[in-house]
Amino acid sequence: MKRIARGIVDEELIEDVGFGLYSAARAILIATEAHAGRVQCPRCSHIITHRGDRNAIIECAECSWRVRWGEYHKTYQDKHLHGGGAIPAFQGYIEDFTKARMPRERMLAIDRLIHFFHCELLQNPVRSVGVTLIYGKNTREVTEFLDRLSYGEASTPELIETRAAWDRKLELSQRYHPIRKPESNP
Numbered sequence: 730m731k732r733i734a735r736g737i738v739d740e741e742l743i744e745d746v747g748f749g750l751y752s753a754a755r756a757i758l759i760a761t762e763a764h765a766g767r768v769q770c771p772r773c774s775h776i777i778t779h780r781g782d783r784n785a786i787i788e789c790a791e792c793s794w795r796v797r798w799g800e801y802h803k804t805y806q807d808k809h810l811h812g813g814g815a816i817p818a819f820q821g822y823i824e825d826f827t828k829a830r831m832p833r834e835r836m837l838a839i840d841r842l843i844h845f846f847h848c849e850l851l852q853n854p855v856r857s858v859g860v861t862l863i864y865g866k867n868t869r870e871v872t873e874f875l876d877r878l879s880y881g882e883a884s885t886p887e888l889i890e891t892r893a894a895w896d897r898k899l900e901l902s903q904r905y906h907p908i909r910k911p912e913s914n915p
Contacts, residue, residue: 740832747835750842751826753862754819760810768801770794818845846875 759769768777770789779787783799812819818841825838846862876892 743832743835743839747826747839750839750862751823754822754842756805757810757812758816758819758823760805760808761812761816763801763805764811815845818842843875846871 762769762776766779766781768779768787769775770777770792772794773789773792775789775791777787777789779785779798781798783797783802785798786795787798787801788795822838822842825841826835829835829838
């Protein structure tokens with residue numbers, strides 16, 4: 730990431746990361762919709778409504794694909810694929826990344842999504858949906874990674890001020906869970 734900040738662009742890395750995030754974002758949106766009663770047929774993309782009865786058979790009216798709801802539910806159960814309050818961020822990313830043609834545009838789409846996770850973790854310090862997309866053992870590890878990604882030796886004074894403001898918010902938050910220790914000198 731520091732190379733990109735210096736104007737060095739690794740197009741292959743941007744593609745790998747970008748399409749990985751794209752696939753994960755789509756999976757989260759599909760699982761969230763299924764959980765809400767709208768399963769997307771994996772064969773033809775037709776939407777099948779259901780009521781959540783584990784033993785009920787859901788069947789696509791377009792292509793006849795069918796599965797027991799309980800079995801379908803197991804495909805995403807306990808994988809933290811519910812988008813929660815991040816649905817607009819995933820939808821925006823998919824739209825932005827799909828429209829982007831140049832590496833810089835794709836990098837900006839990736840950056841906006843990552844920034845969303847960072848802000849989400851810092852403003853509402855509970856388990857972030859970003860932990861699902863950014864490998865880490867836990868929220869603390871992902872937050873520390875995002876901090877290193879966002880703040881470095883070459884950080885501008887404005888960025889350092891922003892970090893200090895976020896640290897103050899964390900300290901004042903009634904719901905604060907220590908996901909990282911605020912530094913005395915950021």
